[in-house]
Amino acid sequence: MTLKDSLLWPLTLPYGAISHLRARAYRTRILKQKRLAGNVISVGNLTTGGTGKTPMVIWIAERLAAEGKSVGILTRGYRGKTASKPASPSSSVGTDASGSTSDEVQLMKARLGHRVAFGVGADRFARGQELAKRGVDWFVLDDAFQHLQLARDVDIVMIDATNPFGHLLPAGRLREPKTALARSDLIVVTRSSHSPAVEAAVRRETNAPIFYAQADLDSVYSPSHAHLATHDAREQKLFAFCGVGNPGAFVADLRGWGFQIVGHKFFPDHYRYTPGDVHEIEAEAQAAGAGGLICTEKDRFNCPCSATAMDFWVCAISLRVEREQDFWRTMMATIASHKSDVGP
Numbered sequence: 001m002t003l004k005d006s007l008l009w010p011l012t013l014p015y016g017a018i019s020h021l022r023a024r025a026y027r028t029r030i031l032k033q034k035r036l037a038g039n040v041i042s043v044g045n046l047t048t049g050g051t052g053k054t055p056m057v058i059w060i061a062e063r064l065a066a067e068g069k070s071v072g073i074l075t076r077g078y079r080g081k082t083a084s085k086p087a088s089p090s091s092s093v094g095t096d097a098s099g100s101t102s103d104e105v106q107l108m109k110a111r112l113g114h115r116v117a118f119g120v121g122a123d124r125f126a127r128g129q130e131l132a133k134r135g136v137d138w139f140v141l142d143d144a145f146q147h148l149q150l151a152r153d154v155d156i157v158m159i160d161a162t163n164p165f166g167h168l169l170p171a172g173r174l175r176e177p178k179t180a181l182a183r184s185d186l187i188v189v190t191r192s193s194h195s196p197a198v199e200a201a202v203r204r205e206t207n208a209p210i211f212y213a214q215a216d217l218d219s220v221y222s223p224s225h226a227h228l229a230t231h232d233a234r235e236q237k238l239f240a241f242c243g244v245g246n247p248g249a250f251v252a253d254l255r256g257w258g259f260q261i262v263g264h265k266f267f268p269d270h271y272r273y274t275p276g277d278v279h280e281i282e283a284e285a286q287a288a289g290a291g292g293l294i295c296t297e298k299d300r301f302n303c304p305c306s307a308t309a310m311d312f313w314v315c316a317i318s319l320r321v322e323r324e325q326d327f328w329r330t331m332m333a334t335i336a337s338h339k340s341d342v343g344p
Contacts, residue, residue: 044145050245
């Protein structure tokens with residue numbers, strides 16, 4: 001724990017107490033949850049970013065859509081601007097009329113295209129009702145473990161094995177105490193295929209099934225240098241930069257995939273880059289002997305890549321869930337069981 005974290009630690013006590021009381025108020029129904037007409041899948045975590053929520057949301061939405069289901073993603077978006085005019089009921093279910101500028105929303109839209117509808121905004125119940133009027137009856141809630149206002153049929157909690165817990169905010173990354181895992185239905189541990197320490201910590205709080213998932217490299221592409229082929233990236237010395245929740249894991253993944261990373265520069269999560277930032281990144285890359293730059297796909301939507309004269313690469317990944325069929329059956333069984341308990 002750093003000196004700054006030590007000074008902030010006393011503030012974790014009231015923060016934890018408030019989180020606990022809020023969750024208890026919903027559990028005892030002092031505070032009422034709102035329920036959408038359909039099946040609601042929540043994907044979230046205990047910590048502030050970096051666990052693989054967005055790839056998991058994309059993976060679930062893709063599979064639901066492939067099964068012929070009408071799917072919508074409900075997300076607050078991170079500091080994204082939304083159009084003041086709501087989506088038209090006559091518009092296609094696969095369109096997003098929100099006009100969101102959130103990097104994660106843009107990434108999900110780029111990956112999912114017109115197969116999935118989007119409801120973007122803080123009031124996810126209202127956005128869900130709008131999508132329901134357009135025929136959506138399967139809802140995937142992005143980053144929703146703490147969004148207790150909206151009822152869900154299954155709660156999936158993502159845990160990064162390389163940085164699983166820590167201290168409560170504001171001294172650490174935990175949004176809630178680990179005891180909140182008791183609300184979970186499925187646990188997905190990322191960046192590992194076997195983590196006994198994480199499993200032991202989870203088992204102290206819940207008996208929810210535990211699954212594992214890893215990031216797989218989909219492609220490396222250049223959005224602004226069309227002449228570059230993917231194999232060129234592996235032949236270059238690269239300088240990595242990113243503004244994500246777990247930047248060290250991004251660099252580790254790149255090296256594990258065989259890329260020559262000679263340096264890196266990290267920025268806060270969801271960072272919006274300026275041309276000045278790009279020039280600074282270029283200078284550090286050249287000083288490190290790099291011939292090109294590489295960032296995450298999320299960074300692409302925050303970075304003016306045309307501002308660089310260096311070769312520029314974007315790394316696109318997907319999530320590979322181990323025991324995929326078991327996970328899917330367990331998730332669907334949990335939804336069915338919850339529907340049976342709640343009733344019509």
